[in-house]
Amino acid sequence: MAAMTGPLAFGLVAAFGVAIGSFLNVCVYRLPRGESIVSPPSRCPSCGQGLRWFDNVPVWSWIRLGGRCRTCRATISPVYPFVEAVTGTLFLLQYWQLGWQPLLGIRLLFVAAMIVLFVIDLQHRILPDVITLPGIVIGLAASMFLEPGWQAALSESPPGEVLWAVGEAYFRVRGEEGMGVGDVKMLAMIGAFLGWQLTLVTLLFASLTGSAVGVGMVMFDRRHMKYQLPLGSFLAAGAVVAAHFGQSLIAWYVGLFS
Numbered sequence: 453m454a455a456m457t458g459p460l461a462f463g464l465v466a467a468f469g470v471a472i473g474s475f476l477n478v479c480v481y482r483l484p485r486g487e488s489i490v491s492p493p494s495r496c497p498s499c500g501q502g503l504r505w506f507d508n509v510p511v512w513s514w515i516r517l518g519g520r521c522r523t524c525r526a527t528i529s530p531v532y533p534f535v536e537a538v539t540g541t542l543f544l545l546q547y548w549q550l551g552w553q554p555l556l557g558i559r560l561l562f563v564a565a566m567i568v569l570f571v572i573d574l575q576h577r578i579l580p581d582v583i584t585l586p587g588i589v590i591g592l593a594a595s596m597f598l599e600p601g602w603q604a605a606l607s608e609s610p611p612g613e614v615l616w617a618v619g620e621a622y623f624r625v626r627g628e629e630g631m632g633v634g635d636v637k638m639l640a641m642i643g644a645f646l647g648w649q650l651t652l653v654t655l656l657f658a659s660l661t662g663s664a665v666g667v668g669m670v671m672f673d674r675r676h677m678k679y680q681l682p683l684g685s686f687l688a689a690g691a692v693v694a695a696h697f698g699q700s701l702i703a704w705y706v707g708l709f710s
């Protein structure tokens with residue numbers, strides 16, 4: 453753990469996170485469109501002009517070009533630099549919490565998947581199987597050897613049904629169609645990586661923030677009654693919060709009753 457610490461390690465982790473964020477943008481854009489995430493190289497969605505390497509520097513390129521394509525001047529969504537900056541920040545937080553250990557690699561992978569699901573659900577209201585299904589398998593495999601341990605990951609099933617029923621009841625009361633199949637697969641993935649306790653924290657967070665945003669939007673404009681909230685985005689945010697603060701929240705909650 454003392455292998456590399458201090459500002460240099462933090463700088464490297466942040467730079468790595470921002471670079472991965474750049475790749476996550478490719479996933480966010482191409483996965484819902486059924487395109488390959490490996491080829492062709494990045495190009496402007498508007499004019500198809502390929503990006504030159506110096507236009508491909510995360511965050512900085514977007515700021516320097518004023519959020520526009522160099523060739524056709526089409527606006528480039530601020531979501532791109534946002535995803536890069538958020539990935540860098542969340543990678544830093546995970547490293548700060550865990551230090552160098554095998555679990556760090558697994559958690560970075562998990563956080564990256566949550567960022568992709570957050571944006572795709574927000575933009576398209578889908579949670580692609582190509583992320584959630586391998587996510588369940590990888591999460592279970594990792595949990596055999598690392599935190600939270602295989603018992604917690606597998607015992608996800610009985611409380612998992614309870615979680616699902618709570619969420620289902622909650623979202624039906626709101627007058628929505630309830631949780632979709634994609635949301636359930638995503639919850640299973642979160643359970644596989646984090647164990648059922650942190651999945652409960654995730655669901656609690658998603659319900660609270662989801663209802664706050666939903667009520668806020670209706671108060672702002674009644675036409676938003678029909679707006680379909682991206683539950684997957686709230687779950688993704690909740691899962692990242694749970695991975696980072698969940699254990700201290702649980703300890704605090706248990707402490708209240710002992």
Ligand SMILES: [Zn+2]
Pocket residue numbers: 496497498499500501521522523524525526
């Ligand atoms: Zn262009």
